[in-house]
Amino acid sequence: MKFLVTAFVALSVSINSLLACDVCGCGTGSTYLGIDPNYGKTMFNARFQFSQFSHPNTDLNFSQQNRVKSDHFYRTEVWTQWQMKPKWQAKLTLPFARHQRFDMDGVSTIDGIGDVRAQVNYAILNQTDSLNKSNRQLLFIGAELGLPTGKYQQRDRYELKLPAAFQIGKGAFSYQAFARHVLKRQNWGVSSHVQFLYNGENELQYRFGEQTTVATSFFYSKKVKNTLWLPSLGLRWDYYSNDVQYGITKAHTGGHVLNVSAGLDFYFSKWVLNVFGQVPVQQTLSESQPESKSNFGFGLGYYLEARKKAMPDM
Numbered sequence: 001m002k003f004l005v006t007a008f009v010a011l012s013v014s015i016n017s018l019l020a021c022d023v024c025g026c027g028t029g030s031t032y033l034g035i036d037p038n039y040g041k042t043m044f045n046a047r048f049q050f051s052q053f054s055h056p057n058t059d060l061n062f063s064q065q066n067r068v069k070s071d072h073f074y075r076t077e078v079w080t081q082w083q084m085k086p087k088w089q090a091k092l093t094l095p096f097a098r099h100q101r102f103d104m105d106g107v108s109t110i111d112g113i114g115d116v117r118a119q120v121n122y123a124i125l126n127q128t129d130s131l132n133k134s135n136r137q138l139l140f141i142g143a144e145l146g147l148p149t150g151k152y153q154q155r156d157r158y159e160l161k162l163p164a165a166f167q168i169g170k171g172a173f174s175y176q177a178f179a180r181h182v183l184k185r186q187n188w189g190v191s192s193h194v195q196f197l198y199n200g201e202n203e204l205q206y207r208f209g210e211q212t213t214v215a216t217s218f219f220y221s222k223k224v225k226n227t228l229w230l231p232s233l234g235l236r237w238d239y240y241s242n243d244v245q246y247g248i249t250k251a252h253t254g255g256h257v258l259n260v261s262a263g264l265d266f267y268f269s270k271w272v273l274n275v276f277g278q279v280p281v282q283q284t285l286s287e288s289q290p291e292s293k294s295n296f297g298f299g300l301g302y303y304l305e306a307r308k309k310a311m312p313d314m
Contacts, residue, residue: 040089040128042082047299049075053290060252060288066103071166071290074098075114087126089140091119097168101156108156112168119144138182146174152202164206164243171202184221191217191232201244209241209254217261230265236278255285257292272301 051073055061061068079093095114100107121142128138150169155161164170178195193215199208217234235258242254263276277296285291 040083040086040123040126042080042304043301044080044304045078045299045301047077047297049077049295049297051075051295052293054293055290056288058288061290066105068101068103070102072100072102074100087123089121089123091121093117093119095150097150099166099168101162101166106157108158108162110151110154110162110166110168112151114150115169115174116147116149117144118147134186136184139180141179142177144176144178146170146176148172148202153204164208170199170208171204172200172207174199174208187221189219189221191219191234204245205247206245207243209243211241212239213237215261217263226268228267230267232261232263232265234261235259236261252286252288255283255289257284258282259292259295270303272303274299274301 053071053073055068055070057067074097076096077093078096079091081089081091083089094116096112097114098109098111100109119142121140123138123140125137125139127136148169148171150167150171152164152167152169152171153161154167174197176195176197178193180191180193182191183189193213195213197211197213199210201207213236215234215236217232219230219232222229237256237258239256240254243250257280259278259280261276261278263274265272265274275296275298277294279294280292283291
């Protein structure tokens with residue numbers, strides 16, 4: 001499964017499938033990044049996310065004789081992160097996805113386990129336990145490996161192969177490198193994130209384009225009795241290079257999207273609940289590519305800490 005916030009890609013189909021819609025919005029792009037103020041804590045998490053894309057009325061946006069109207073992506077992720085050493089952290093993510101394509105005559109649905117991801121992080125600077133309560137910083141880098149565990153050749157109700165970006169998985173390994181910096185002064189803070197994703201080639205000789213992401217969020221923390229509220233507001237920019245198949249650049253792929261993101265984290269005892277949403281404010285893509293619409297979700301996490309409280313150190 002493609003675990004990234006909004007990619008817009010296409011896959012050429014075989015000769016007997018020429019009437020299938022060959023363009024699609026990627027429901028696994030624009031994943032909410034969050035603030036992540038608890039770097040050094042072991043926890044379990046679950047998160048649900050919904051993304052929607054609207055198809056334009058062009059000759060390429062048809063499946064058989066029906067015009068494709070929209071794509072809906074429902075994703076549930078279960079993951080755990082644990083602290084191996086003071087500066088080292090590991091994370092394992094298991095995604096489940098359900099994708100739906102709506103046309104003028106009905107809906108096609110596929111679902112299943114997506115591409116499992118394994119991640120390792122290293123803290124270059126960690127002042128979360130500093131006695132200087134008014135000014136703290138956290139800087140860490142990481143690498144992630146995506147495994148080809150999700151299905152990537154599923155078909156619609158007409159038995160036509162669905163486009164690559166609509167599939168649950170990629171059919172190939174993916175590699176990601178990233179860095180994150182969190183700065184907090186008293187109750188105010190800013191979280192900045194940069195990441196680069198490289199996709200391998202699958203057995204169909206198809207390779208998704210590279211993705212570069214830059215995101216910044218401003219947040220405010222407020223303690224109320226034994227709870228803590230952490231609202232955030234920020235921007236996220238994603239750039240997608242063109243996909244490649246048989247060594248040839250694919251038309252109607254690539255582009256970039258700028259999203260406004262907002263979230264609210266609520267901490268109580270060992271639990272954290274978050275809700276979030278993203279809205280595109282600027283998109284540059286080909287004429288036939290679907291436009292990204294709403295992207296929202298919620299999550300729940302539990303900290304495995306010896307102490308009773310699991311308030312953010314940041």
